[in-house]
Amino acid sequence: MSYINTFRGTAGAGSGEAGQAQDRFGRRIAIRLEQGSQELPHDISERLRAARVRAISQRKREAGVAMALPQLAAAGIGQQFGQGPGLWSRLASGLPVLVLAAGLVCIQALEADRRANEVAEVDAALLADDLPPEAYADAGFVQFLKSDR
Amino acid sequence: MATERELSDFLRSVEKRAFKRSAYHVRDEEAALDIVQDSMMKLAEHYGDKPVAELPMLFQRILSNCTLDWFRRQKTRNALFSSMGEFESDLSEGSDFDLLETFLPGDLSNRVESAEDEVRRAQTLREIEVEILQLPPRQREAFMMRYWEEMDVAETAAAMGCSEGSVKTHCSRAVQALSKALKAKGLEL
Numbered sequence: 233m234s235y236i237n238t239f240r241g242t243a244g245a246g247s248g249e250a251g252q253a254q255d256r257f258g259r260r261i262a263i264r265l266e267q268g269s270q271e272l273p274h275d276i277s278e279r280l281r282a283a284r285v286r287a288i289s290q291r292k293r294e295a296g297v298a299m300a301l302p303q304l305a306a307a308g309i310g311q312q313f314g315q316g317p318g319l320w321s322r323l324a325s326g327l328p329v330l331v332l333a334a335g336l337v338c339i340q341a342l343e344a345d346r347r348a349n350e351v352a353e354v355d356a357a358l359l360a361d362d363l364p365p366e367a368y369a370d371a372g373f374v375q376f377l378k379s380d381r
Numbered sequence: 382m383a384t385e386r387e388l389s390d391f392l393r394s395v396e397k398r399a400f401k402r403s404a405y406h407v408r409d410e411e412a413a414l415d416i417v418q419d420s421m422m423k424l425a426e427h428y429g430d431k432p433v434a435e436l437p438m439l440f441q442r443i444l445s446n447c448t449l450d451w452f453r454r455q456k457t458r459n460a461l462f463s464s465m466g467e468f469e470s471d472l473s474e475g476s477d478f479d480l481l482e483t484f485l486p487g488d489l490s491n492r493v494e495s496a497e498d499e500v501r502r503a504q505t506l507r508e509i510e511v512e513i514l515q516l517p518p519r520q521r522e523a524f525m526m527r528y529w530e531e532m533d534v535a536e537t538a539a540a541m542g543c544s545e546g547s548v549k550t551h552c553s554r555a556v557q558a559l560s561k562a563l564k565a566k567g568l569e570l
Contacts, residue, residue: 254556258528260570261509261559265529268506269397279414280396287421288389291429 383433391436392421399444402525405513406448416451420444441526441540505568512562516555519543523551524559 272280367373383391396417403413420443428439513521519541526537527548538545563570 254553255528257556257560257570258524258552261513261524262528262531264506264509264570265401265513266398267502268510269401272397272400276400276410276414277397280400280417281393283414283418283421284389284392284396286418287392287425288385290422291385291388291425 382430383436387433388425388429388436391433391440392424395437395440396421398529399440402529403444403448405510405521405525406518407451408514412451416444416447419447423447437530437532438536438540441530441532441536445522445540505570508563508566508568509559512559515562516558520551520555520558523548524555527552 399417399420400413403416404410407413407416420440423443424436424440428436431439513524516524522541523537526532526540527534532540534545534548537548541548
């Protein structure tokens with residue numbers, strides 16, 4: 233069969249008898265190439281297999297990271313506001329830092345309050361307690377009483 | 382969404398063809414392996430959650446882009462090391478480099494067919510590959526996608542980033558060139 237005569241003058245035409253002959257010829261070539269591709273050297277086949285396994289494992293790792301993203305991004309709320317999930321991811325990654333800072337501020341406030349209460353209790357105990365007579369002879373104590381009032 | 386098994390099966394089904402196609406393009410076995418590996422990684426990393434039906438097109442585009450990236454890197458490297466002959470890469474159509482010198486089919490001893498048929502088949506494949514290497518890159522790419530990857534004209538055009546008319550023209554010219562060359566060698570398919 234003369235493919236040359238059949239195909240001559242058919243450039244750009246993919247239909248009709250010539251187009252079908254062209255497709256048949258192309259598929260025959262492809263069959264030969266496919267046969268050849270199945271006979272790759274063992275080391276190349278193995279390296280392709282290793283590359284495939286590595287790619288699949290990479291997919292799993294990516295999937296794990298995706299699962300760790302906040303539910304807001306997963307639910308597509310970022311798109312609702314016209315922003316991509318990348319922005320939400322960045323905001324979400326800053327969230328733990330904000331929570332930590334707020335926690336530290338609360339702890340500091342509570343601690344300051346606790347210390348003030350302790351000092352107040354000591355002062356109250358001192359003032360409520362009976363004073364020894366010698367205290368009134370102490371110049372510093374007298375000064376303290378004057379300044380306090 | 383493609384499961385891990387489906388993605389693995391898909392990659393297994395395309396990896397050898399992808400390697401051969403890359404080897405035809407870059408004419409370097411190691412580079413072809415790198416390109417296929419990169420393509421697999423990118424597909425799995427970025428599109429591993431896509432439906433199975435979308436994977437072939439995505440992979441073809443990624444493979445084409447990775448091949449183009451390789452050529453760009455070669456071009457840059459050649460510009461930097463133009464005086465070093467071993468870095469030179471001849472991308473012209475008429476290169477004398479024979480991929481088959483380092484890329485012969487594997488062990489032929491365990492076949493059931495006769496030795497004569499085996500030799501003839503290997504010879505035919507070799508001649509076909511030689512002629513495919515002679516095709517201009519775009520014609521070769523269009524031909525490979527259209528007939529070996531069994532993509533239709535629209536899919537091939539999308540993967541190559543050109544019009545459907547260009548794909549038809551590329552394929553037609555590739556077929557004409559191949560048929561003419563193979564006939565001149567007395568080969569019938």
